[in-house]
Amino acid sequence: METRELRYFVAVAEESHFGRAAERLGIAQPALSRAVQKMERRLGTPLFVRSGRTVSLTAAGTVLLDEGRHALAAVAAADRRTRRAAPDGRPGLALVAKAGVSVELLAKLLDAYAAEPDAAEVEVILAGLEPGEPERMLRDGRADVALLVADGHVLGGLDHEDIATEGRMVVLPAGHPLAARATMTVDELPALPRPCWPEDGLEVRDGTQLLQLIALGRAFSVLPESSRPALPAGVVAVPLAGASPVVTRIAWPSHSRSLAVAALVRVATRL
Amino acid sequence: METRELRYFVAVAEESHFGRAAERLGIAQPALSRAVQKMERRLGTPLFVRSGRTVSLTAAGTVLLDEGRHALAAVAAADRRTRRAAPDGRPGLALVAKAGVSVELLAKLLDAYAAEPDAAEVEVILAGLEPGEPERMLRDGRADVALLVADGHVLGGLDHEDIATEGRMVVLPAGHPLAARATMTVDELPALPRPCWPEDGLEVRDGTQLLQLIALGRAFSVLPESSRPALPAGVVAVPLAGASPVVTRIAWPSHSRSLAVAALVRVATRL
DNA sequence: TACACTTACGATTGACGTAAGCATC
DNA sequence: GATGCTTACGTCAATCGTAAGTGTA
Numbered sequence: 001m002e003t004r005e006l007r008y009f010v011a012v013a014e015e016s017h018f019g020r021a022a023e024r025l026g027i028a029q030p031a032l033s034r035a036v037q038k039m040e041r042r043l044g045t046p047l048f049v050r051s052g053r054t055v056s057l058t059a060a061g062t063v064l065l066d067e068g069r070h071a072l073a074a075v076a077a078a079d080r081r082t083r084r085a086a087p088d089g090r091p092g093l094a095l096v097a098k099a100g101v102s103v104e105l106l107a108k109l110l111d112a113y114a115a116e117p118d119a120a121e122v123e124v125i126l127a128g129l130e131p132g133e134p135e136r137m138l139r140d141g142r143a144d145v146a147l148l149v150a151d152g153h154v155l156g157g158l159d160h161e162d163i164a165t166e167g168r169m170v171v172l173p174a175g176h177p178l179a180a181r182a183t184m185t186v187d188e189l190p191a192l193p194r195p196c197w198p199e200d201g202l203e204v205r206d207g208t209q210l211l212q213l214i215a216l217g218r219a220f221s222v223l224p225e226s227s228r229p230a231l232p233a234g235v236v237a238v239p240l241a242g243a244s245p246v247v248t249r250i251a252w253p254s255h256s257r258s259l260a261v262a263a264l265v266r267v268a269t270r271l
Numbered sequence: 272m273e274t275r276e277l278r279y280f281v282a283v284a285e286e287s288h289f290g291r292a293a294e295r296l297g298i299a300q301p302a303l304s305r306a307v308q309k310m311e312r313r314l315g316t317p318l319f320v321r322s323g324r325t326v327s328l329t330a331a332g333t334v335l336l337d338e339g340r341h342a343l344a345a346v347a348a349a350d351r352r353t354r355r356a357a358p359d360g361r362p363g364l365a366l367v368a369k370a371g372v373s374v375e376l377l378a379k380l381l382d383a384y385a386a387e388p389d390a391a392e393v394e395v396i397l398a399g400l401e402p403g404e405p406e407r408m409l410r411d412g413r414a415d416v417a418l419l420v421a422d423g424h425v426l427g428g429l430d431h432e433d434i435a436t437e438g439r440m441v442v443l444p445a446g447h448p449l450a451a452r453a454t455m456t457v458d459e460l461p462a463l464p465r466p467c468w469p470e471d472g473l474e475v476r477d478g479t480q481l482l483q484l485i486a487l488g489r490a491f492s493v494l495p496e497s498s499r500p501a502l503p504a505g506v507v508a509v510p511l512a513g514a515s516p517v518v519t520r521i522a523w524p525s526h527s528r529s530l531a532v533a534a535l536v537r538v539a540t541r542l
Numbered sequence: 543t544a545c546a547c548t549t550a551c552g553a554t555t556g557a558c559g560t561a562a563g564c565a566t567c
Numbered sequence: 568g569a570t571g572c573t574t575a576c577g578t579c580a581a582t583c584g585t586a587a588g589t590g591t592a
Contacts, residue, residue: 001350002273004557018572028559033572035557043350045357052566053571063356066528067349067412074345078338079272079314085334086316141338156525157428254427257337275582289547299584304547306582323591324546 001039003075006068008035009047013065016055070139077141077253084144092120093260096134096143098127101248102226105164105271106147113267120260138253144261150247160251163268166225167245169237173217179236186242189222211235272310274346277339279306280318284336287326341410348412348524355415363391364531367405367414369398372519373497376435376542377418380521384538391531409524415532420495421518431522434539437496438516440508444488450507457513460493482506 011021012032022029040046047061057065084092097106106124113119125143127133131153137143138158150162170189172179178188213219215234224246228237250268252261282292283303293300311317318332328336355363368377377395384390396414398404402424405417409429421433441460443450449459484490486505495517499508521539523532 001346002275003346004273006346006349019570027557029571030560030573031558034574037573043353043357045354047353050572055572059358060353060356063529064349064353066526067345067352070526071342071345071349074338074342075272075274075277078277078335078342081338082314082318082331082335083316085331086314087330154525156430159427254425255337255341258334290545298582300546301548301550301585302583305549308548321547326547 001042003072005035005039006072008032009039010065010068010072012036012048012055013057013061018055073136073140077139080141081144084141092122093145093258093264094123094125094143095264096125096127096137096146098134098146098148099129100149100224101147102164102166102224104226104229105248108271109147109163109264109268112271113264116263116267119263122264134251138251144252144256144258145264146251148249148251150249155251157254158251159254159256160249161265161269162247162249163271164248165245166248168222168240168243169225169228170240171211171214171221171223171227171231171235171237173214173220174234174236175217176220176236178238181238183239183241186240189240208232272313274343276306276310277343279303280310281336281339281343283307283319283326284328284332289326344407344411348410351412352415355412363393364416364529364535365394365396365414366535367396367398367408367417369405369417369419370400371420371495372418373435373437373495375497375500376519379542380418380434380535380539383542384535387534387538390534393535405522409522415523415527415529416535417522419520419522421520426522428525429522430525430527431520432536432540433518433520434542435519436516437519439493439511439514440496440499441511442482442485442492442494442498442502443507443509444485444491445505445507446488447491447507449509452509454510454512457511460511479503 008021008025011025012018015021015024018032018036019029022032025032036047040048043060043064045060046058047064049056049058084094110122110124113122125137127137127146131151134143134146134148135155135158138146146158170178170184178184210219210221211232214221215232222240222243223237225239231237250265252265256262279292279296282296283289286292286295289303289307290300293303296303307318311319314331314335316331317329318335320327320329355365381393381395384393396408398408398417402422405414405419406426406429408414409417417429441449441455449455481490481492482503485492486503493511493514494508496510497517502508521536523536527533
């Protein structure tokens with residue numbers, strides 16, 4: 001099975017339509033039809049049910065869609081990581097930081113790693129808000145290591161190590177009645193007005209907007225303690241007792257044998 | 272990057288020789304040379320250092336060998352699992368049992384699973400002695416689940432669940448001075464004569480030979496308690512105190528979304 | 543000089559696009 | 568009758584094998 005065929009199959013499966021898939025792939029529709037037929041002949045089983053003018057996956061097709069995506073991700077990873085290992089001046093390590101991780105922690109990690117002997121150049125990628133995006137990037141080779149906030153989600157195929165634990169704090173307008181409190185408990189939270197966002201992390205782009213809203217008395221929020229230096233004037237942070245701690249962890253593909261990744265992980269666990 | 276190219280590259284990398292690799296691939300040597308050159312051109316980096324009459328990997332080549340093998344395994348897995356999902360009478364689930372797991376436990380698992388509603392047909396594969404072979408079979412799709420004995424080795428990319436724990440016993444010739452003991456400790460083991468094999472598991476084919484050797488007074492062994500029913504006349508088993516327990520676990524690819532695998536794992540954890 | 547990778551060239555295979563066919567809604 | 572997958576056919580690109588070339592031990 002060639003990767004080109006897998007790409008063709010996945011396109012048809014995702015579109016449930018040969019015509020649209022062909023357009024997406026930039027080829028004519030008959031070529032796509034033939035390619036899928038060839039796969040079905042070689043696999044000895046139909047992948048699609050063509051009933052009338054609808055196309056749907058068979059059981060075998062469902063399996064191939066799942067496994068094929070993983071295979072394509074693995075091929076893409078091989079390509080990207082090979083290019084990254086090219087011996088010119090480009091970065092040798094791609095680190096993806098999920099939105100919500102402490103910028104201070106990231107900076108500390110990068111500094112500590114850069115001080116190591118034989119440290120590779122590190123390209124830092126900031127992931128968007130989509131859940132699972134850093135994991136996807138590790139799998140398809142766009143990144144080699146990820147810095148993320150533990151959210152109970154299982155990381156299939158990835159190894160990880162917790163590197164920092166911190167408390168949470170409530171961020172309030174400076175004039176709020178509770179702003180003078182030395183500490184608050186989670187039981188007191190429901191009494192506060194909406195919106196309460198974000199629960200688990202601070203999204204970089206809109207984070208400042210949120211803080212402005214708080215300063216204006218239009219919102220409050222719960223953030224990790226490490227966000228305290230980033231707070232503007234007009235807001236107050238009160239430590240929150242009884243809340244689950246925010247755990248930052250470093251993750252990497254469990255099959256990784258990169259020395260650079262190993263060194264970065266070692267540095268991270270010793271921060 | 273096409274899988275054909277990856278296969279070509281891996282062959283050359285493994286042989287360190289274009290000629291032998293071409294022979295192994297069943298193609299002429301110049302075709303192989305051209306294919307690798309094409310990959311190097313597209314990746315923008317050399318993969319091999321051709322110095323005189325020796326061929327060796329560059330740093331980028333080393334990365335591609337590692338990642339490429341994973342990608343090829345993923346493609347092979349996609350192929351095999353799709354064929355296995357074909358809707359005819361073939362088995363829907365391939366279980367690999369590592370040498371050393373209790374046959375009784377395996378039988379109990381298969382019986383319990385077969386009693387489940389919508390149970391798939393299970394093809395049982397007995398793996399050889401090579402360490403890591405069941406893991407490889409899970410990765411390249413020859414198997415969907417594995418039954419193995421925990422050996423401290425990390426299972427990269429695999430999820431697992433412990434399903435049985437048992438003690439160990441010392442197997443001695445019936446006439447041995449220690450055969451009458453009700454129990455032994457690990458401290459007493461070094462006093463016994465060689466060979467002491469196997470440490471962690473009973474290999475099926477040669478296991479009977481080992482037991483015959485013990486009956487003849489030429490050896491002894493340490494086996495899991497579950498092997499007791501398989502002992503022939505002429506040997507005696509003495510429980511071993513203080514030894515690390517034998518843990519049998521079930522493992523599967525962490526990205527598996529197969530309902531059949533999930534059902535089998537659920538049954539296994541409830542044994 | 544022999545071994546081993548590369549370049550050159552002609553042949554074959556296979557993938558593609560256009561056009562016609564055929565079934566379903 | 569229109570939509571949409573399939574079959575037919577001619578074209579083009581890619582891969583392959585044989586043969587000649589080049590460079591090192």
